[in-house]
Amino acid sequence: MRIGVDIGGTNIVTGLVKDGKILDRVSFKAQEARRDNSIVEKIIENIKELCKKNSITPEQVESIGIGVPGAVNYIEGTVIECVNLGMKDVPLRSELRKELGDVTVLVENDANAATVCEHLYGTMKGTRNSMLVTIGTGVGGGFILNGELFSGKSGRVAEIGHITVGEGFYECGCGQRGCLETFASATAIVKYAKKLIKDGESSLLEQRIAKGIIETKDVFDCAKEGDKVCLSAIQRFVKYLSIGIANFINVLDLELVAIGGGVCNGHELFFDDLVKEINKRTLFKASGNCKVCIAELKNDAGIIGAAMIN
Amino acid sequence: MRIGVDIGGTNIVTGLVKDGKILDRVSFKAQEARRDNSIVEKIIENIKELCKKNSITPEQVESIGIGVPGAVNYIEGTVIECVNLGMKDVPLRSELRKELGDVTVLVENDANAATVCEHLYGTMKGTRNSMLVTIGTGVGGGFILNGELFSGKSGRVAEIGHITVGEGFYECGCGQRGCLETFASATAIVKYAKKLIKDGESSLLEQRIAKGIIETKDVFDCAKEGDKVCLSAIQRFVKYLSIGIANFINVLDLELVAIGGGVCNGHELFFDDLVKEINKRTLFKASGNCKVCIAELKNDAGIIGAAMIN
Known part of the structure; x- marks a missing residue:
């Protein structure tokens, strides 16, 4: 016990x-x-x-x-x-x-x-080299390497959300620019959609913004109705998330990547494209593509x- | 034996x-x-x-x-x-x-x-979590994780040179854009200096280009004479190399990064700035900065x- x-x-x-x-x-x-x-x-x-x-x-x-x-x-x-x-x-x-x-x-x-939970009881079970990426307000996660939780020299978290993957249009909470989190988090999806609207594009989202604070769910809802701004925001999210994940696959030769966190509620809007983009960016596929899946993480x-x- | x-x-x-x-x-x-x-x-x-x-x-x-x-x-x-x-x-x-x-x-x-050699006999000796980055025509390297060479699911190389860190102005040999190698290799230093000259900046390098193929050594030589184009090319190299290295420090919480390869011949032109930039980009320093050094790699x-x- x-x-x-x-x-x-x-x-x-x-x-x-x-x-x-x-x-x-x-x-x-x-x-x-x-x-x-x-x-x-x-x-x-x-x-x-x-x-x-x-x-x-x-x-x-x-x-x-x-x-x-x-x-x-x-x-x-x-x-x-x-x-x-x-x-x-x-x-x-x-x-x-x-x-x-x-x-x-x-x-x-x-x-x-x-x-650890996902590795013992979820999609990562049985893997020797895999990664959990959790996407919500920020981007976090952890690695199983050589069959064990990897935790570096002092047992700190893997700061997956703070790898630099581009230039970015706003500063990250950590003080840097270009962090994965500023492209591929729930926060980033909403901020980018708002930016496009501010830049002059029209969107179904505007009515919702007028009523109060919007969330990723609003962007996903409007994307389902074909809203271009929201579809662009999701497309950008997919692009950079695939870059971030492919970086780790290429360097650590992972067999599986599990994606969890709040944004997975809208996975049908991005998951297939995400897998395609990740595969496109993965080098040397002699031993097969890395498997990508939605984590089973429960509450x-x-x-x-x-x-x-x- | x-x-x-x-x-x-x-x-x-x-x-x-x-x-x-x-x-x-x-x-x-x-x-x-x-x-x-x-x-x-x-x-x-x-x-x-x-x-x-x-x-x-x-x-x-x-x-x-x-x-x-x-x-x-x-x-x-x-x-x-x-x-x-x-x-x-x-x-x-x-x-x-x-x-x-x-x-x-x-x-x-x-x-x-x-x-493996650097870990057994060089600067990485005794480390449990460290990285060798070799910088020449391309960018390569390897990881020691939990005290052992890490080699992923099929024992392949860590494709450090092909993590995406920005947008980039030329396509990488792997077919992607924005690979670390297109910013932080010997090749990238020379290509960027040539690009600046093509864009209209004047440089001591032009005389050498007129005589034949130029190499990183030429850029380093002219930088020592205060040439602005060459200094810019080195500055860009430092910026993106620090991004690439900090990405791994932040995620894998490394204790040491050893830098090897041909460009180290000019290390006095970039090493101090590189260490400063890496430290600036490293999160959570409670357990001290990651040590950065020039590899002892022999022929x-x-x-x-x-x-x-x-």
Whole structure:
């Protein structure tokens, strides 16, 4: 039995995991806890509560894995920085061990945790060299290399969203220009559609903009109705996402790439073109094209993946 | 004792290697052998000759490693394609075993072989996650990940030179646009300087162009005299090389990047700026900047690296 903690921007959920399934879970609201600076304290309370409810002690649990939406140091078990929750230099492992006794605490980036889950129970199962790309507000992901989660010299996240793939028309949150994330995220799709409208093109999207904030779903809806601006925005997304993914296939000779995250809700609008573009950009196909698929990631991937970190 | 075969465009050299040193070597001219379609036959002859001279049999050698300047399938021990020598689908391992008996034959890309040598005996020694980038006519290289040469699903080369990093003004040999190689190779430096001259800028380089073919050395020479066109060409090279290298540091969290290849002869003209640009583009520096250095690769790295392939 293991425990997985999924630190999300809205809820922080702690689950008891066995054989890839969540037996029980408890949670608290992230932003409230952020306000009283009690995130770590509440995680510890949740773990104690979960153990008590299930008649075990924390020390009887094989390991406690924590998935963090930010930069972590896996080796030291610390959160380097998690901007959304105002966490900086938090020694999670030692704080938990102080309260819970001799427990194994593993701290990982949430995209890496999702990669672990997808590799154990999803489309990446059985692969030795593969990649998960999650596309939402930003672009993240993780790698399985030589059959294991790859996490570099300090166990940090693979910053897939911040590889430079072009010139770009707006500055990325990281301060650079041309990051994959500024071309191939949900944010980028919306920003580019708005840019085209600002540049004078007319679009069905304008009515929706007049009513309030638009999302990728609006762009996808209008694209389905044949809207040119929205189709262009998707086409650009496909082009740069294929460049980003092909870069990794060509360098790491991957056998499979799984695509997850919010934009996959509109996958029928881009998936076939994306596969075509990726294949076009892949060198040396003697051993066959790299397989590209939509990830099976479920809502619980964050908890299960965190629990299964090794 | 091991044998390393370095398949070069000019010479194909077979060396007897022990403790990182070449004890003896034999060679033949590559292009002559290409003409009579006798490359594999001559490699076998060279191995027999080398063994005879040193009073051993091929079967007594621990392994025979072959470094190929092209795409290989490490697992099957075949050359997929080596354009410069007209080799395509050559089952090197089985051909050698047919003539030499029960020997271990390992076929690797030459950049990977050089990476192995640099990792065992050069600047990459002791690293767990590092990269060799070799910059000459093209851009190649190899990765050490989790302490071992990484070679993907079929043991092919890491096509570092063909990651897309921008738009580019000429088409790459691979048929794509925007490959790192079209910005950050010796070829790209010369092409860009010539482009600036064609676009109307004046340069010291023009006198040299009038006399014949110019090389990176000419650009470096004129840059030392303060020539603006040549300085611009080097600046562009630095910018895109830093983008390419930072992409890998950010994703693979590397501890060291070693730069080798012909352009390093002019390293005093670009190295300091390159390191600055790479650091500027590197995210999350909590565990310190990635070290960047000039590789120690010697002329014999191809032979020694090939011999040391595992």
